[in-house]
Amino acid sequence: MDKSQGLTPQSRFFRSDEAVILSVDRLQMRYGGKRAVETLDDFSLDVHKGEFICILGPSGCGKSTLLSVVAGILRPTGGSVTMNGRPITGMDWHRTLMFQSPTLYPWLSAYDNVAFGPRMRRMPRAAVDERVRRYLELVGLTEFAAAKPYELSGGMKQRVALARALVSEPSVILMDEPFGALDAFTRTNMQVLIRDIWRKHNNTLLLITHDVDEALALASRVVVMSARPGRLVGMFDAMFSHPLTGTAEDDAVRASDEYVKLRRAILNLIDTGEGKNR
Amino acid sequence: MTDDLSTGPRGRRFGLWAVTGLTVAVILAAWYLASNVFSASPLFLPSPQSVWKAFLTICATQYKGYTLWQHLGSSLQRLMLAFGLSVVTAVPLGLASGYVPWIKAIWEPIIEFYRPLPPLAYYTLLVLWMGIDNESKVMLLYLACFAPIYVACASAVMRIGQNYLRNARVLGARRGQVFLHVILPFALPEIFVGMRTALGVGYTTLVAAEMVAARSGIGWMVLDASNYLRSDIIFVGILVMGVTGILLDRVIRLAEAYFVPWKGKDY
Numbered sequence: 001m002d003k004s005q006g007l008t009p010q011s012r013f014f015r016s017d018e019a020v021i022l023s024v025d026r027l028q029m030r031y032g033g034k035r036a037v038e039t040l041d042d043f044s045l046d047v048h049k050g051e052f053i054c055i056l057g058p059s060g061c062g063k064s065t066l067l068s069v070v071a072g073i074l075r076p077t078g079g080s081v082t083m084n085g086r087p088i089t090g091m092d093w094h095r096t097l098m099f100q101s102p103t104l105y106p107w108l109s110a111y112d113n114v115a116f117g118p119r120m121r122r123m124p125r126a127a128v129d130e131r132v133r134r135y136l137e138l139v140g141l142t143e144f145a146a147a148k149p150y151e152l153s154g155g156m157k158q159r160v161a162l163a164r165a166l167v168s169e170p171s172v173i174l175m176d177e178p179f180g181a182l183d184a185f186t187r188t189n190m191q192v193l194i195r196d197i198w199r200k201h202n203n204t205l206l207l208i209t210h211d212v213d214e215a216l217a218l219a220s221r222v223v224v225m226s227a228r229p230g231r232l233v234g235m236f237d238a239m240f241s242h243p244l245t246g247t248a249e250d251d252a253v254r255a256s257d258e259y260v261k262l263r264r265a266i267l268n269l270i271d272t273g274e275g276k277n278r
Numbered sequence: 279m280t281d282d283l284s285t286g287p288r289g290r291r292f293g294l295w296a297v298t299g300l301t302v303a304v305i306l307a308a309w310y311l312a313s314n315v316f317s318a319s320p321l322f323l324p325s326p327q328s329v330w331k332a333f334l335t336i337c338a339t340q341y342k343g344y345t346l347w348q349h350l351g352s353s354l355q356r357l358m359l360a361f362g363l364s365v366v367t368a369v370p371l372g373l374a375s376g377y378v379p380w381i382k383a384i385w386e387p388i389i390e391f392y393r394p395l396p397p398l399a400y401y402t403l404l405v406l407w408m409g410i411d412n413e414s415k416v417m418l419l420y421l422a423c424f425a426p427i428y429v430a431c432a433s434a435v436m437r438i439g440q441n442y443l444r445n446a447r448v449l450g451a452r453r454g455q456v457f458l459h460v461i462l463p464f465a466l467p468e469i470f471v472g473m474r475t476a477l478g479v480g481y482t483t484l485v486a487a488e489m490v491a492a493r494s495g496i497g498w499m500v501l502d503a504s505n506y507l508r509s510d511i512i513f514v515g516i517l518v519m520g521v522t523g524i525l526l527d528r529v530i531r532l533a534e535a536y537f538v539p540w541k542g543k544d545y
C-alpha cells in the first residue's frame with residue numbers, strides 16, 4: 001500500500017454530511033462558590049454522527065467540565081446541549097462518560113465492574129456474560145476477571161474502566177484522558193482498540209487528551225480549547241487515524257511533512273492560547 | 279500475606295500478642311500480690327481465688343434463682359434483639375437520610391435531640407409507657423444503638439466520591455439501583471464502625487436498663503450483689519461483661535474483614 005495515500009484527506013473521515021448528533025450551543029459554565037470562575041465561555045460545537053473528536057487544551061481550561069455538561073451531570077449556566085435535537089436533561093447510558101480517574105467499585109471484581117452497566121439495565125444474563133468476556137479480552141484482562149480493583153495496577157484499573165465504558169456500546173462515548181496512566185506500549189494497544197471499536201460500531205466519540213500525537217492518531221477532528229475561560233480556538237480535520245496502525249510504519253507517517261505541519265500548528269495554537277478565529 | 283515495610287512485617291503480630299499477654303499477666307500478678315501478700319480488705323479487693331470460687335459457684339449453682347450463664351444469656355438476648363432491630367432500621371434510614379435531603383430533614387433533629395440525653399433520664403418514661411417487662415429495656419437499648427448507626431450511615435453517604443455515584447447513573451443505573459448497588463456497599467466500612475460503637479453504647483446502657491425491676495441479667499446481678507456488698511460477685515460480673523464485650527467486638531470486626539476486604543487499600 002502506498003504510504004502517502006493515508007495522508008490525503010479522505011471523504012470517509014469527513015462526516016459533515018452525517019446528521020448532527022450532539023450540538024453544543026454557546027455553552028457557558030461558571031462554578032459557584034466564593035471564587036466564582038468562568039470556566040467555559042461561549043463554547044459551540046456540532047458533533048456529527050460517527051465522528052471521533054479529540055479535545056486538546058491547557059490544564060484547567062474546562063475540558064472535564066465540558067464533558068460533564070455533555071454527559072448531563074452538570075447543568076450549564078448558559079447555552080445548551082442537545083442530543084438528536086432534544087435538550088439533555090440528565091445522565092443517560094446512551095452517553096457514557098469515562099471519568100478522568102477510574103471510578104471502579106472496590107467490592108466488585110473486574111468482571112462484575114464491567115458487568116455493572118448491563119446488569120443495571122437488566123440485560124439477559126447470557127448476553128451480559130458474552131459481552132463482558134469479549135470486552136475483558138479486548139483490553140487484555142481475561143486472566144484478571146476475578147481480581148478486585150485493589151489487586152490491579154493503575155493501568156489495569158484504567159483498562160477495566162475502559163471496558164466498562166465500552167461494554168454497553170453506547171452511541172456517544174465521552175472519555176476524559178482515558179489513557180493517562182498507561183505505558184507507551186499498552187497505550188498504543190488501547191488506541192488501536194478504541195479506534196477499531198469506533199470503526200466497527202460507528203459510534204460517536206469525544207476524547208480529551210493532552211497528547212497531540214494521541215489526538216492525531218485517533219481523531220477524525222481535533223478541537224483545540226484556549227486557557228480558562230475555555231473557548232474553542234481551533235479545529236482541524238485530522239486524517240491520520242487510518243494509516244496509524246500501532247506498528248513501526250507509524251514512524252513514516254509521523255515523519256511526513258503534512259503530519260509535522262499539522263502537529264506544529266496545533267501546538268502553536270495551544271501555546272499561544274489565543275485563536276485567530278476568536 | 280506480603281511484608282509491607284511501611285507497616286512492618288506480619289510476623290511481628292506474634293510479638294504484639296505476647297505483649298498483650300504479658301500486660302494481662304502483670305495485672306493479674308499485681309492483683310494477687312495486693313490481696314494475698316499485702317492483704318487488702320476483701321471488701322475492697324477480693325482475692326483472685328475467691329473471685330474464681332464465686333465464679334465456679336454461680337456457674338454450677340445459682341445466684342438469686344439463675345446461674346451466671348442464664349443471667350448473661352438474658353442480658354445478651356435483650357442486647358442482641360435491640361441491636362438487631364437497630365441495625366435493620368438505622369442502616370436504611372441513615373443511608374436514605376444521607377441520599378435524600380428531605381428524609382434527613384425529618385429524622386436528623388429527632389435523633390440529634392435524644393442522642394445526647396442520658397438513657398436513665400428517659401428510661402422512667404419508657405417504663406411508664408411500656409411496662410416494667412422486657413419491652414422497655416429492649417426499647418432503651420434499641421434507642422441507644424440506633425443513634426450511632428444512623429449517624430455513621432448518614433455521614434458515610436456524604437463521603438462517597440460524587441463520581442462513583444455519577445458513574446453508576448452514566449452506566450444506566452436508576453436512582454433506586456444506585457442506592458442498593460453503590461451507596462450501600464460503599465457505606466459498609468462506616469456501617470461497621472457505627473455497629474461497633476452501637477454495641478459498645480448498648481452494652482453500657484444494659485446495666486442501666488437492668489436497674490429497674492429486673493430479676494435477671496448480668497447487669498442486674500452486679501447491682502444486686504453491690505446491695506449486699508458481695509465484692510466477689512461484682513468482680514465476676516465485671517470480668518464476664520468485659521470479656522463478653524471484647525468477644526462481641528471481635529465478631530463484628532471479623533465480619534467487617536470479611537465484608538469489607540478493600541478497607542484501607544487503594545482502589
Ligand SMILES: Nc1ncnc2c1ncn2[C@@H]1O[C@H](COP(=O)(O)OP(=O)(O)OP(=O)(O)O)[C@@H](O)[C@H]1O
Nearest residue numbers: 031032037039058059060061062063064065066228
Ligand atoms: N466543582 C468545581 N467547583 C469549582 N471550580 C471548579 C470545579 N471543577 C472545576 N473547577 C474549575 O474549573 C476549571 C476547569 O476545570 P476542569 O476540570 O474542567 O479542567 P480540565 O480542562 O479538565 O483540566 P485538566 O486537563 O487538568 O484535567 C478549573 O479552573 C477548576 O478550578
Ligand SMILES: [Mg+2]
Nearest residue numbers: 063064100176
Ligand atoms: Mg480534566
